[in-house]
Amino acid sequence: MADIRGRIGAGRLAPNDRLPSIRRLAVELSVSPSTVVEAYDRLSAEGLIRPRPGSGFFVTEAGRTPAPLVRLDPPRAPEVDPFWVARQALDADPGTSKPGCGWLPPDWMPTALLHAGMRNVLRQATSLTTDYGPSRGSAGLRRFVETRLRQQSITLSEDQVLLAGSATQALDLACRLLLRPGDRVIVDDPCYFNFQTLLRAHQAIAIPVPYTENGPDIAAFEAAVARETPRLYLTNSGLHNPTGATLSPQVAFQLLGIVARSDMLVVEDDIFSDFEPEPAITLATLDGLSRVIRIGSFSKTISASLRTGFIAADPERIRLLTDLQVAIQFGGPSQVATEAIQSVLSSGGYRKYLEQLHRRLDTERRATATRLGDLGIHPVLMPRGGPYLWCRMPDGVSSTALAQAALPQGVVLAPGNVFSPSLSADGFMRFNVSHMGDIRPFRVLERALKTMG
């Protein structure tokens, strides 16, 4: 029963497909034919399959699994499924070392400021802790986001920001508004792995364009736009995930020119802006929210538990996104989250925390690069900020094999191919330097490389 359920769940058996004959499955699974007969009978009773007299058993509509997420075509080995890192990192046992994860360790986060913010919420009106939030999120935090965007030279009026549950939820909202099944979306190669799973969930087609140390390869970008007439370009244009590269103003300008000559839009996920040593030139800086939809959050530098993200876009899109958020979430983000975050942001301590964080990351980045260098693993570039180092493996070493060897030893790594829609990054790996402070990942890497060499 589990075998057939698995085949249906994975989409290998679709509604109206015929099941293997009883004899064949019995041989295949090394069980007796009567076991298969009983399994088929029970699955029929459940309604998942149905006998057709004289022609065998068939999958019913109830066995349909229309989730776009499971239709991985061409099928990929589980080791390069973009979910791999997310699953391993989110569901790791306590004590696991996670240089593959995308966030800072708890003891790097501004816990004292956050807890003070939460205690502050507990002292205020009880409606904050019990009631739904306003549909666009708290006015106070929205004002704060507006000011911050204006500091990044993005002009906007007061009806251009919507608060959402997180940057991921904001991205999902934007995709729901803008995409239809079959739409093409340009993504960077490599890119944040969840962009791929998100697009798959929207039944959109990811069109990879190589990313360079200055931004996307402009010739390849232009060719892809001409060839595919994409609906969107989805990117992190501040500190790029996973490479840590920074978009140059020249590339940004050329790219927006190509975008303006087509009918496409840009969704720019700028969640690493608080890791920037100075405000970056992003696509929204040049475009001013006409063709660019800007997304951000506070999950990376304040809390990934009390999460809030935001979308900045033209007022009409914000109105539509607000309705959409009510439909799929009812109300804006938790007021406990928005108030606590606003409390952290408006404290003088947050600025100091960021300065300290930048210094600490600079130190760890250099130290990690040196120690990885001793193992023959070299950063492709030195980012100007943020937690990531995108590194080239020693010749002939598969980062996927390395990550699989490290996992049973309690170390979660992020092999290059989870970030590469074209699966061309098996010779690369992303390291989160904030998780490289202890000796364990280096020991595990050293041992695994020796075995492979």
Place this chain on the structure above:
Amino acid sequence: MADIRGRIGAGRLAPNDRLPSIRRLAVELSVSPSTVVEAYDRLSAEGLIRPRPGSGFFVTEAGRTPAPLVRLDPPRAPEVDPFWVARQALDADPGTSKPGCGWLPPDWMPTALLHAGMRNVLRQATSLTTDYGPSRGSAGLRRFVETRLRQQSITLSEDQVLLAGSATQALDLACRLLLRPGDRVIVDDPCYFNFQTLLRAHQAIAIPVPYTENGPDIAAFEAAVARETPRLYLTNSGLHNPTGATLSPQVAFQLLGIVARSDMLVVEDDIFSDFEPEPAITLATLDGLSRVIRIGSFSKTISASLRTGFIAADPERIRLLTDLQVAIQFGGPSQVATEAIQSVLSSGGYRKYLEQLHRRLDTERRATATRLGDLGIHPVLMPRGGPYLWCRMPDGVSSTALAQAALPQGVVLAPGNVFSPSLSADGFMRFNVSHMGDIRPFRVLERALKTMG
């Protein structure tokens, strides 16, 4: 410019549609033709429209608004848009009276227990307040949900529950997994208004079936299944929203028989279960999560700010839903929320709070029914629990007109048609008795009814 943007936003002008001629729009808006020329020029510069020499201006693809939410066909007057109540209730000024909203007032909520729970979280490991939650939600709260479902006679194994951000998000996840554009979904008439907006967001077609005091009209349900081959039946089968009716075991049994003979599934949103004086017979009770997907939350009786919902379904669907949640949300619900809620649930105080809440609602329900009766507004039935009274208006009174008259006087009401996919409930209104404790709504109703009479 605002006028044209509005037409495009509302879908009245689609890509490749020709804009009104300059002369015609100038007359229509009582402005000079040169004003229209300038507006069209600016909109062209923005890329929203484009001139075609000799044939006028046309909407470009950039003006496309594919959000299913805005394609209201046939167009509805704003007053009966299912979003109406949600918007008014979520974004009301402080001090507004909200008998139209779906939740309890802050001073009815178990604030002391909740705040104790939050303080408890602040004393625990900092990872709870800073880190992402596990992909299926905290193990502790999942165990709690499993136990509760077993107490409701629903048998399940330990991989059949997924925690989500809220019941609304859980519903959205289930719809994403199960629905494709154009799928038909049976809903109750009347039903929770957000079911309609949610289905519209999924481009699914709501098929209304009349709801009776014992559940859906079985003959109409059977006919709709035969006629429409629906993919789903979406319902609150515990205390029904908005009517407060309770599904009878006989109707539940007949309904599941019809479901079993078709290829459809049931999504059962049971968010009012903690308002039940005793566990109700629901569809999942009889079906045991084979064709039923059960959804619930704690937002109504613990907190709508620290929200957590859950889905119980067969293990394979839970696996797919977990991946989907990672794609669109990254990680499970906030650990601050799950830990605080678990803390409330496991305190002896919660049981006492519920007993007190039931008594208080019983008292308010009777008092509200009496006072509404004096105005000629009569409950269609007396629910066995919960905050709602579904009432018939005096003859000839439109509940929509009444709600619109009450709004400027600071009272948000819930006119019947927002709940009715067939728009056949203008003679009904839903009252939330927990918001009827002060005299204001009654005064406003009395005055408005006099003006209308």
